Amino acid sequence: MPELPDVEGLARYLARYAVGRRVRHVRVRDAGVLRNTTPQGLGHALDGERLGEPRRHGKWLLVPVGRGRLVLHFGMTGALAWSSREPAWEEADRVVLELEGGALSYRSQRKLGGLWWLGPGEDPEAITGPLGPDAAGIERAAFEQRLAGRRGGVKSALMDQALVAGIGNELSDEVLWRARVHPRTAVKELSAERIGALHAALREVLDASMRHGRIPRAAGWLESVRGEEDARCPRCGAALRHGRVAGRTAWWCPREQR
């Protein structure tokens, strides 16, 4: 589930239920999701400390705890689950932070994401790798500047976290579809006007998606038909195409996106 809007939703969820609460115990049910620490190390870092306001950058979530930060990534199947009473945990609940008044679970089916501990003064990019400006709120000039000189295809560029942080496969398809740009278009073939259209589409798609907490599946969105057997373009009705682009399944309208 998590691309930028989903992670934003998780940040709000964490802020609503867990911020300000003190950690009583860290229960690691599957140490396979701990990336740079151990159950003991994480417990030592978190026990007795309060969770601070989370900060999101792209698809990454950083939660101040004590003097350091808990760094979360959700991969393709991660989520958070809060319970104010003793819950029946699921198999996919890998790490449970038992807090005052409830428990917060890091849940992940495929374990492609994980948890990191970032000590005081350490640079998050040591964990996240280089990240471009957050896709929500990037200005047009910055967007243009970061695309300048890029050699490959536009879909691949949009999904490159070092270029702009937060765009994944489905968001990139949605943005390209809205801007009427074919996903295999080379970046260097894009006119300034089309880059402007891409930027405008990015802003519109992210604004609405942030409000919904995910890409809306409403009428007028590619997401509403993406993956369907006989998917048709919500604007023009043409049969949608799909295929591998930049290593992922892309969906596009062959009539409007050339």
Add this chain to the structure above:
DNA sequence: TTGCATGTTCCGGA
């Protein structure tokens, strides 16, 4: 059984 899935990382070729 095989292929596919919204994530990142790693390696080889351009």
Add this chain to the structure above:
DNA sequence: GTCCGGAACATGCA
């Protein structure tokens, strides 16, 4: 040396 694209990763489902 840098950049880009595809394979690999872990797990479950159609």
